[in-house]
Amino acid sequence: MVLMDCHTHTQFSVDSEADINACVERAAGLGLTAYAITDHCECDAWYPAEHYSAEEREMLESTDYKADYEASVAAVSALKEKYAGRLNLICGSELGQILFDTDAARIVNADKRIDFIIGSAHRIHGEKDFYFIDYTQLDMDGIYDLLGRYFREVYELSQTGLFDVIGHITYCLRYMKQRHGICPDISRYDDIIAETFRTLAHSGRGIEINTSGLRQGFGATFPDLKYVRMYRELGGEIITIGSDSHTVEDIGADVGKGAELAKAAGFRYLTYFKERKANFVKIEN
16 A cells, blocks of 8 residues: 655644654655655744734734745755655645735745645634634534634635645644544534535645544544545545654654545545646555
8 A cells, every 4th residue: 555644744843843854764764655744834924923913913823934934945855855766755835824814825836846735724713723722611602603614714715726735624623622522513514515625626626634633632534534535526536645743753654544544435546746736646556
């Protein structure tokens, strides 16, 4: 079975201390068919702190992601040359909150050094990152309101075209379940999720199977089999696998299980991107 990891983070992501050289060496040792470094680049915090109002800064974990982005892309570009012929290294970016600043997103999309862009929604308008929300302050009506707004913004994200795949759809569930055991029924949003998938399939873009939930106590991938199968049945063809690793040790974690899930959902091929073009590899060689 083909193994690839198309969502990973290094020292150039605010929430990771993973040494980029050790990461690349680890990926080479694992013999991955493709390995993408996709450090965080949050469009809502592209500029230094002084660019934003006090109210805006209150919502942000960090700022000046442009500097992090430049550092990551420069480092990966150099390592691509060093590991040429030994590792299929992909220069990527996890582009968060595209809807907040499409001008910043377009700058990244125009960068010829970039092979691959994951479009992610870590927070929605009027809210902090889902990681920082205090779910104990919300009743179930509040939870469902939050989720409804999330899936609406993911749908709006799908219409921008400023990415190659949407990352970890259902990320919104991670912390409410892991920390508080809150398990809402998201089937009430199936219609808008289906519209998102139709939009992606029609525009030649895709989704990822993010395996981080399998090792972090969530108990499933983001999204799970139901939604990966829905995407396939609605015409989706582009599917990537990513561990969402933030440590050297987690590179490649459970990507085999992600490939098995893709196969169970009806996919015969996995995808990786080079120069923003999709490359398809049979799940079973």
